[in-house]
Amino acid sequence: xxxxxxxxxxxxxxRALADVGAHLAYPxxxxxxxxxRRLTAQPVAQRIARQPARPGILERLLPRRPLRRAVALAVxxxxxxxxxxxxxxxxxPGLRIIFQPHATLPSPPPVxxxxxxxxxxxxxxxxxQVSFRVVVPHGEGLGPAEVYVSVVPSGGRxxxxxxxxxxxxxxRFTGAxxxxxxxxxxxxxxxxxxxxxxxxxVEFVEVRAEPAYWFSGAPHELTYVDEHGRPFPDxxxxxxxxxxxxxxxxxxxxxxxCSEGRALRIASSVR
Amino acid sequence: MEGRPLEEAELVEWARHGDVxxxxxxxxxxxxVAVRTAYLVMGGAAEAEDAVQEAxxxxxxxxxxxxGDAPFRPWLLTIVANEARNRRKSAxxxxxxxxxxxQDRPSGDAAPSPxxxxxxxxxxxxxxxxxxxxxxxxxxxxxxxxxxxxxxxETASALGxxxxxxxxxxxxxxxRLRAALETTSGGTxxxxxxxxxxx
Numbered sequence: 001x002x003x004x005x006x007x008x009x010x011x012x013x014x015r016a017l018a019d020v021g022a023h024l025a026y027p028x029x030x031x032x033x034x035x036x037r038r039l040t041a042q043p044v045a046q047r048i049a050r051q052p053a054r055p056g057i058l059e060r061l062l063p064r065r066p067l068r069r070a071v072a073l074a075v076x077x078x079x080x081x082x083x084x085x086x087x088x089x090x091x092x093p094g095l096r097i098i099f100q101p102h103a104t105l106p107s108p109p110p111v112x113x114x115x116x117x118x119x120x121x122x123x124x125x126x127x128x129q130v131s132f133r134v135v136v137p138h139g140e141g142l143g144p145a146e147v148y149v150s151v152v153p154s155g156g157r158x159x160x161x162x163x164x165x166x167x168x169x170x171x172r173f174t175g176a177x178x179x180x181x182x183x184x185x186x187x188x189x190x191x192x193x194x195x196x197x198x199x200x201x202v203e204f205v206e207v208r209a210e211p212a213y214w215f216s217g218a219p220h221e222l223t224y225v226d227e228h229g230r231p232f233p234d235x236x237x238x239x240x241x242x243x244x245x246x247x248x249x250x251x252x253x254x255x256x257x258c259s260e261g262r263a264l265r266i267a268s269s270v271r
Numbered sequence: 272m273e274g275r276p277l278e279e280a281e282l283v284e285w286a287r288h289g290d291v292x293x294x295x296x297x298x299x300x301x302x303x304v305a306v307r308t309a310y311l312v313m314g315g316a317a318e319a320e321d322a323v324q325e326a327x328x329x330x331x332x333x334x335x336x337x338x339g340d341a342p343f344r345p346w347l348l349t350i351v352a353n354e355a356r357n358r359r360k361s362a363x364x365x366x367x368x369x370x371x372x373x374q375d376r377p378s379g380d381a382a383p384s385p386x387x388x389x390x391x392x393x394x395x396x397x398x399x400x401x402x403x404x405x406x407x408x409x410x411x412x413x414x415x416x417x418x419x420x421x422x423x424x425e426t427a428s429a430l431g432x433x434x435x436x437x438x439x440x441x442x443x444x445x446x447r448l449r450a451a452l453e454t455t456s457g458g459t460x461x462x463x464x465x466x467x468x469x470x
Binding site for chain 1: 397
């Protein structure tokens with residue numbers, strides 16, 4: 001039998017090798033899920049996972065109706081900020097706030113200003129590509145926005161990046177004057193998760209009579225989490241002053257190196 | 272987001288901007304060939320799985336360095352083959368390829384040509400054994416080009432050599448394979464002489 005192989009022409013030998021290749025004991029593996037898990041399970045996620053298993057209690061105790069929920073949240077927030085050591089979960093639709101001891105906050109932000117906001121396109125294209133009505137600020141003198149869209153979550157996520165300008169200095173972590181991100185939290189629940197430590201102030205505010213949070217002071221960590229609680233790596237970074245609010249079924253977040261008043265004015269102009 | 276499946280270039284572009292969902296789709300598209308590539312280098316399922324996982328993670332973080340107008344597959348295979356090679360070296364173990372047990376049904380996607388289908392199981396075993404005895408450079412060029420059916424360009428990417436050198440390496444590897452067959456016994460196996468391979 002080896003004799004026959006020895007007598008093969010090069011072409012026959014090549015074909016024979018292709019045949020052998022088709023009969024090798026290749027493993028049949030599906031690594032996609034593991035790879036995604038590894039990409040999304042950054043140190044932040046591991047820290048979140050290691051937290052004491054007490055989430056959900058507040059969630060269950062809080063009323064479902066938005067207004068009453070907001071009031072209850074505001075009270076709870078005050079309590080939590082006051083005690084500072086208590087780990088708990090609070091939120092707006094699409095927002096989870098994680099309180100953590102200072103020591104567990106991540107240190108340096110990712111190198112560069114790569115914000116992983118998705119794909120850069122025009123505003124008109126963004127409006128065609130996502131499942132919600134894209135809203136933008138009006139009359140705040142922000143100039144033109146760079147528009148980014150991401151396919152995750154499935155309803156899409158749009159980010160508007162405004163350059164720094166007088167009165168709106170470049171953010172320490174974004175390099176931009178203002179960064180606004182919007183997505184539809186209620187359809188494909190994607191949560192903005194905030195890791196808040198001592199030194200970060202969390203204030204319950206309102207944008208057009210809807211509940212909102214203003215994070216200021218020490219940088220805090222920002223991450224998006226899908227409906228299974230898996231964080232996406234695309235926004236695991238430190239964040240500066242941030243306003244998070246709800247507009248209909250949209251959840252919006254605005255990050256700027258500006259005052260609460262300025263952030264609220266910009267947010268109120270978004271339509 | 273709805274509708275048509277995304278093209279490879281679009282998926283790569285999305286993934287480059289941090290879209291893990293898009294990258295997951297790329298992983299699904301290319302894991303088949305990636306696993307096989309790693310298996311050729313390492314010769315073990317568990318080792319190949321680890322190497323491929325690591326390679327996909329590394330490739331994700333290397334995406335900003337990927338030239339968008341180039342084909343993705345050869346670029347990915349370079350990373351996969353590198354990862355597998357480095358791991359095998361550190362394990363200081365020689366890869367030994369094996370045939371799938373309980374043959375007949377080919378494990379590849381493409382149906383073999385009638386001529387090739389006539390290759391006997393024993394002949395395959397002899398060939399694999401002969402390839403296993405080759406030195407790594409010869410084994411890998413044969414593995415990538417013939418076992419996996421990679422193009423010359425992809426073979427070059429996986430080997431980490433210029434595309435122009437693949438032909439000459441293949442010619443040398445085939446010569447050495449013939450030499451290895453000269454010293455291989457197996458002519459007494461049952462079924463010798465049956466069938467025919469085009470000639």
